[in-house]
């Protein structure tokens with residue numbers, strides 16, 4: 382298994398990963414605490430299915446953060462996206478769907494970083510004839526921003542920014558982080574070496590900076606004396622950035638800050654590619670992913686042809702043994718996207734035992750196709766209404782705190 386900020390592959394053992402990274406599994410008592418502060422406050426009807434089903438499964442300091450928020454400390458959410466492709470896929474949606482729920486459930490401001498700078502440094506190019514493609518990444522930011530806004534965030538409490546555009550306000554904190562972290566540390570965490578361009582080595586500080594409220598003097602009306610706590614929902618492959626951040630955090634805040642400046646984290650597992658429950662979905666293999674731009678026919682074809690089946694070879698075997706749900710991609714995807722717990726359980730029971738309405742792969746794929754056609758169509762409808770002008774409004778530096786309670 383390989384999991385780092387640049388590669389996810391192999392069969393992932395999440396318990397081992399938590400051990401290796403040094404984060405913590407979300408315990409039942411922490412889940413109860415989170416439920417009390419969200420569902421208990423009447424802001425959301427139930428815990429998100431990603432929590433009910435263990436997709437968000439690991440954390441750092443979430444317990445301490447919740448205790449302090451309960452006692453009245455201000456907090457905000459921070460997440461982000463590297464805009465590397467024109468069209469986002471279902472896997473990219475996971476952290477944003479969950480962040481939207483957290484925003485509602487906790488009623489807090491949210492900042493979303495678009496790392497167009499990162500994607501240029503890692504994937505961009507320079508050509509002697511045609512120049513470089515930096516600005517392509519900036520336009521991908523605008524495209525992806527529309528998909529993110531379409532997830533339903535609250536405009537009054539959300540600030541979306543492109544690094545290329547907003548970096549100035551964060552710069553004092555970026556410089557502080559640069560000063561606090563050595564090249565050896567960054568190389569150790571991210572695997573860079575002397576042949577890496579110097580932007581790669583500098584970039585982790587730019588992803589770290591939004592973890593500090595003082596990077597948002599206007600947006601969060603914060604300064605270095607602020608007590609704001611930061612919670613970062615992200616896939617667990619982003620954890621290395623925030624381990625680095627947490628190690629130097631005390632240098633960026635005042636001595637009384639509740640978490641010594643450290644951002645808290647809540648980590649998700651990866652969304653499996655169509656071909657099988659290993660690694661994570663990738664944009665570069667179009668048959669491994671369902672894109673938010675796919676047509677109903679694309680969705681149907683990809684799932685029918687490519688979704689890895691845990692079903693058996695013959696009808697007889699399927700009826701005797703049932704499907705292997707662990708490796709069955711259609712079933713695993715339903716765990717992410719089918720909201721109804723009772724229906725999911727029935728499908729699991731039928732398919733896993735080879736009997737009843739959903740006894741075989743065809744039936745299960747059919748239901749998944751319905752679910753995803755609906756989800757993608759609704760997303761496309763919302764996205765179509767979002768103009769460039771609208772995106773610019775979300776990206777305008779403005780206070781997002783006065784509207785929060």
Ligand code: TRP
Pocket residue numbers: 459460461462463464494495496499588613614615616619
């Ligand atoms: N590096 C992330 C990516 O490539 C983008 C990102 C920036 C991010 N800041 C973040 C992701 C905070 C999660 C949380 O997609």
